[in-house]
Amino acid sequence: MRIGLLGYGTVGSAFYAMAQEHAQTEVAALLDLKTHDGLNCRQTAHFDDILSDGGIDTVVELIGGLHPAYEFVSAALKAGKNVVTANKQLISACYDELISLAEANGVSLRCTAAAGGGIPWLHCLTRLGQTDKITAVSGIMNGTTNYILSAMTERETEYADSLREAQRLGYAEADPTADVEGYDACRKLVLSANIAFGVSIPEAQVPCFGISGITARDIAAFKRMGLVCKLIAHAEMRDGSVSACVEPMLFPVSGQMAHINGPDNLISLRALRVGVQSFAGAGAGGFPTASNVLADCLQVAQGCGPFYTRQRRPLAVDNDALKQKYYIRTADAARSETLTVSAAHALALRYKNGQQPFFMAAVAEEN
Numbered sequence: 001m002r003i004g005l006l007g008y009g010t011v012g013s014a015f016y017a018m019a020q021e022h023a024q025t026e027v028a029a030l031l032d033l034k035t036h037d038g039l040n041c042r043q044t045a046h047f048d049d050i051l052s053d054g055g056i057d058t059v060v061e062l063i064g065g066l067h068p069a070y071e072f073v074s075a076a077l078k079a080g081k082n083v084v085t086a087n088k089q090l091i092s093a094c095y096d097e098l099i100s101l102a103e104a105n106g107v108s109l110r111c112t113a114a115a116g117g118g119i120p121w122l123h124c125l126t127r128l129g130q131t132d133k134i135t136a137v138s139g140i141m142n143g144t145t146n147y148i149l150s151a152m153t154e155r156e157t158e159y160a161d162s163l164r165e166a167q168r169l170g171y172a173e174a175d176p177t178a179d180v181e182g183y184d185a186c187r188k189l190v191l192s193a194n195i196a197f198g199v200s201i202p203e204a205q206v207p208c209f210g211i212s213g214i215t216a217r218d219i220a221a222f223k224r225m226g227l228v229c230k231l232i233a234h235a236e237m238r239d240g241s242v243s244a245c246v247e248p249m250l251f252p253v254s255g256q257m258a259h260i261n262g263p264d265n266l267i268s269l270r271a272l273r274v275g276v277q278s279f280a281g282a283g284a285g286g287f288p289t290a291s292n293v294l295a296d297c298l299q300v301a302q303g304c305g306p307f308y309t310r311q312r313r314p315l316a317v318d319n320d321a322l323k324q325k326y327y328i329r330t331a332d333a334a335r336s337e338t339l340t341v342s343a344a345h346a347l348a349l350r351y352k353n354g355q356q357p358f359f360m361a362a363v364a365e366e367n
């Protein structure tokens with residue numbers, strides 16, 4: 001396999017180093033704005049150099065973001081090159097279009113590192129989907145927010161200080177809004193649900209309520225109740241309709257969730273025959289993420305199909321049926337109330353639009 005590598009940041013440089021260890025994966029060219037010393041490949045600042053190189057059969061996109069990643073990936077697929085990427089934003093936003101391009105051009109598109117970082121989560125969903133019916137996917141899908149919430153719980157720090165620390169340690173995205181408001185977890189949830197359920201749900205229909213409104217007083221109140229707070233993305237397929245959202249959730253201190261701290265992820269699936277399976281590990285970071293990118297390349301080299309699944313039934317998100325107990329805190333007081341997911345997120349939006357203090361967290365039913 002001759003690879004055109006796009007990007008040489010934390011994940012790109014780790015991928016380059018790991019690809020050197022395998023005879024099948026030769027990085028023939030690197031696209032980056034800067035030139036790097038000591039690399040054993042051609043370096044260019046122009047994507048056309050990679051696109052027009054007939055010897056490059058696979059493009060590994062590790063620049064992230066929507067643009068120019070979208071233009072590069074679609075051009076590569078149209079030119080008959082396989083694409084491996086860690087870009088959850090791109091694949092979640094352009095799901096149908098990019099898979100259709102891969103199918104039409106007889107090439108492969110893989111993005112295992114886009115959800116779960118170093119955990120082979122999407123690969124496991126595909127494998128299990130061949131023998132069982134997956135009915136739910138859920139969990140901690142964002143390392144930055146888990147780091148912030150863990151720090152606030154363990155060290156009783158305020159939100160802003162914990163966010164600064166997460167940024168300093170390199171867990172947060174360049175703009176941490178996507179992490180703290182739940183959009184990053186939402187993109188990973190959409191990919192997971194689409195692959196698990198064989199559907200295509202629009203990202204814009206998945207409500208996200210993040211952790212930017214949480215205070216040290218909320219955390220202290222949760223502690224008194226024997227609970228810890230985690231940002232959870234969850235989707236469930238029931239009677240042909242899908243519910244999906246991202247929201248803080250409260251778990252007992254004695255349960256499994258409470259022990260996933262720092263930037264780690266814990267992602268679970270529920271299926272009819274195998275029951276619940278959980279996967280924990282590094283959800284971010286150079287080498288863990290690069291390891292999934294490299295494993296995707298090796299699968300592509302072995303001739304895998306266009307995408308993880310051929311099924312992508314368009315489906316609207318329906319959050320009207322799922323009812324949960326919520327902790328709700330406004331400027332005046334905190335209360336507990338049972339609401340549908342739709343009603344809870346509509347309430348959150350009203351407070352957000354009115355720029356009034358508000359925080360909510362669903363109370364987990366199990367563990």
Ligand code: HSE
Nearest residue numbers: 142143144172173284
């Ligand atoms: N910012 C992301 C996170 C990186 O914190 O999980 C990995 O997708």
